[in-house]
Amino acid sequence: MREIQGASSLTDQVVQAVREAVLSGELKAGELYSAYQLAERLKISRTPVREALLRLAEAGMVRFERNRGFRVLKRDPQEIVEVFHLRLLLEVPAAGLAARNADDTLVAALRQELDAMRAMADGGDDARFMRHDRQFHQLLLLAGGNARLAAVVDGLRDTTTTLGTSTVGRSRNLWEIAAEHEPVLAAVTARDPDAAMSALRAHITHTADLLVGQLTDEAGTPLSPAQAELLGRPGPPAGR
Known part of the structure; x- marks a missing residue:
């Protein structure tokens, strides 16, 4: 150590x-x-x-x-399932609200964070990349005018980080993570709430699938039907 x-x-x-x-x-x-x-x-x-x-x-x-x-303790996939179930419930509607109320300032701020994510991916700086990733999500949440909601989601992300779970270098790379944010920015830029919610749901669900898949592989047990349902899936995540 x-x-x-x-x-x-x-x-x-x-x-x-x-x-x-x-x-x-x-x-x-x-x-x-x-x-x-x-x-x-x-x-x-x-x-x-x-x-x-x-x-x-x-x-x-x-x-x-x-x-x-x-x-x-052995890391329990159920903890990650519950965190991402809450994130889906909270962040997806917030993305729709952000797109509906988006102004040029929000669009520019989101684009700045995504550009910074790409720059950190080019430099291989995981820690700074994740700070800009988190700020991108925070901007969407705060655009709805609910600071308490943003704080709750920040705490959920802290839980994931503290548990030591990450897809970086295991299931996907930094450039792939940045690319998943591009449809979200495009939808907010177009002021399209439905597209924003769909894009963010896809991003969060994909992250959950990969993380839960890693933990179920470690545990040697598949995702249960009840866990899959919380993530909006009909069954265990697809192959990673």
Whole structure:
């Protein structure tokens, strides 16, 4: 596990370090670990480690065991299904509202974020790409005039990030993700609510399919009919 350093908060860095260690297999699902030993490995105090573990526990990635430490949990596809079910319920209608009320300022701001995403894809900068991706979605949500809705969706995206799930480099690349935003921008530019909702639904559902597919592959169990229904699918996701 890499040593903690840099400008971001220690807690954020510990969250990232633990996620990376779980993904790499350095920290294994089902195993029990000590927060004290983790702090020693990272060469930092126990306070940011405990804060990070509390955040990861809230997201369902680890579980504390009294007087013993923490256990890494297997990532449950159901968590991602529920997050994306909520995103579909919240973001798709908001995209229609954004297209209906779009002005030149919103269109220009969305285009700027998409251009930035393409630039980050060219440079292979995953972290900055995802910041512009998130801002693109936030602009659509805020265009409806509901800041609370935008905050809720931001929290849902935080949950996905904290769980360490990503399609980048596994199911698709950054350029492919950017391309999925192009029909959304075109629909908003045309002030076409139905097309905007359809394009955003396709993008969010595709992301969900890929992420859930990765997790069901890890778990060795297929997506259940009930889970597929939450994602608007008649059955398990198509081949990835």
